[in-house]
Amino acid sequence: MTVLTLNNLTRRVDLFTLRLFLTVVEEQQMRRAALRENITPSAATRRLQELEEVAGVDLFDRLPGGMIPTPAGEVLARHVRLLFANLDVMRREIAEFSEGVRGRIVVGSTSTIIVQFLAREIAEFMRDFPLVEIELQEDANARVVSAAVSGKADLAMFYATDDIRSEALDIVEFRTDRLVAVVPRTHALAGRASVTTRDLLGENLVGIAPHTSMMTQLRNAAAMLGSELRVKYRVSTIEAARSLVKAGLGVTIQPESMLLTEDVDKVALVALDEPWALRRLCIGTKSGEPLSAAVKAFIGQLTDR
Secondary structure (H helix, E strand, O other): OOOOOHHHHHHHOOHHHHHHHHHHHHHOOHHHHHHHOOOOHHHHHHHHHHHHHHHOOOOEEEEOOEEEEOHHHHHHHHHHHHHHHHHHHHHHHHHOOOOOOOEEEEEEEOHHHHHHHHHHHHHHHHHHOOOEEEEEEEOOHHHHHHHHHHOOOOEEEEEOOOOOOOOOEEEEEEEEEEEEEEEEOOOHHHHOOEEOHHHHHOOOEEEOOOOOHHHHHHHHHHHHOOOOOOEEEEOOOHHHHHHHHHOOOOEEEEEHHHOOHHHOOOEEEEEEOOHHHEEEEEEEEEOOOOOOHHHHHHHHHHHOO
């Protein structure tokens, strides 16, 4: 490893790598940090290895359960947080010299997208554009799309599933996520590399609202196998479903990135070997309609990641 110098730091380390470093510190797991920053785990690993090479010390202890920052890593994290705080102050001060974007945006989104990504994106957007008002409407995947098509929402955040008719929308892909099976640590499926819908049909299924895109896809997959989806327990949120799994009452499916750090030792994530498990998160606006400056700015933030 090299000795850390200002020249090496400014020439070889970019701001995205520093933000990725902070995300790994927060998540304490490379895969979740990579999903959060929309980068592949292998690329994220390379960036952190290069950062450690520049720093000249190990920044993380690699443990079976995750990645814990070393004392040197804690010091770097403290200074990087200060760096980003100063950059935010600089951004706000410079923004005062330009004409602020004004307006109101009605955003329709599924609850899962809100939890995974959108809440954080809206908070950041509101800091950058304080004169824009955002109204958030949570609904099912199909109804979110319908609201954008009818003009009741300025844009829709939705999953591009087979049952969604979106020809009347102009669509931009936002991110991707992957559905996985969540099973108790002691469950027979916990040691499997992957499972299929057929494997899950014989288990006590914990489901969420039937109109959600996840449950619709699982129900359609069961129908393709000539089976009816039988849900043992039905709750309203992914978090509630996961609590039943932790209690050993059944299995469920969820987006991989929604597993909490404190649940790592209590449940196992098993890859779902189905083509529909990889989902495209999309932004949709009514086709042919001109976009306001506020909507353009919001979409720009989402797609510039």
